[in-house]
Amino acid sequence: LFLLLFLGSCLHPAAAFPKGCYPSEEEGLKTFRCSNAQLTEVPRDIPNDTNKLYLDFNQIPFLPRDAFRDLPLLLELDLSHNAITRIESGAFQGLAEHLHSLDLSSNRLVSVSKDAFSNLKAKVNLSNNPWLCDCRLQELIRAVELAADSSGGIVCDSSTQEEHVGKAFLQVIADTDFCNVYKKTTDIAMLVTMFGWFAMVISYLVYYVRQNQEDARRHLEYLKSLPSKQRRSEESSTISTVV
Secondary structure, X not given: OHHXXXXXXXXXXXXXXXXXXXXEEEOOEEEEEOOOOOOOOOOOOOOOOOOEEEOOOOOOOEEOOOOOOOOOOOOEEEOOOOOOOEEOOOOOOOOOOOOOEEEOXXXXXXXXXXXHHOOOOOEEEOOOOOXXXXXXXXXXXXXXXXXXXXXXXXXXXXXXXXXXXXXXXXXXXOOOOHHHHHHHHHHHXXXXXXXXXXXXXXXXXXXXXXXXXXXHHHHHHHHHHOOHHHHHHHHHHHHHHHO
């Protein structure tokens, strides 16, 4: 009976792991592998002393906030070859101090805020994603440290400027500052709007002056058309009214 209870206690943690996931030890580091396990979300029952986590070749679509907050000793995180399209701000919260390798290659990332990687010191692989090359991607690239030999795989699948499609992003930003282009476009739009309002005000003032001039001219013509006595009477009446 004691032996059965002992075996049961040993087997219970393994039974709690998602199907296709298993712990191991590699080069003295505690590893948890869920490669090609048909996962559609980040599993919750990952041992909190894990040093290396493999979630590659699954169908995970997005990374929610605090997805890895219970893994304070994590050094390496492999999320390559998934279906990730969105990374929420704070998804890597709690990993800033220890994580040194993050693989997000071969996913479906189009645009990600730099805030999602806030304070992260890990070397990041962002290659082989359908990136939109714009100011947001430029800010992201400047905010993270790219993994060695991965920068060439960050290619413009689409772009705010059509001629950049199919080119490596680092090659593009060597000649183009997307954020300055965006700022200039915004500044021009503001200037056009201000000019439009200014033109409307000037047009109104011109119309107002012309309208008053026309009314004054008509009044003078009317006075001139009156007999002299009546005209003097009208003028006197007008002066009295004014006084």
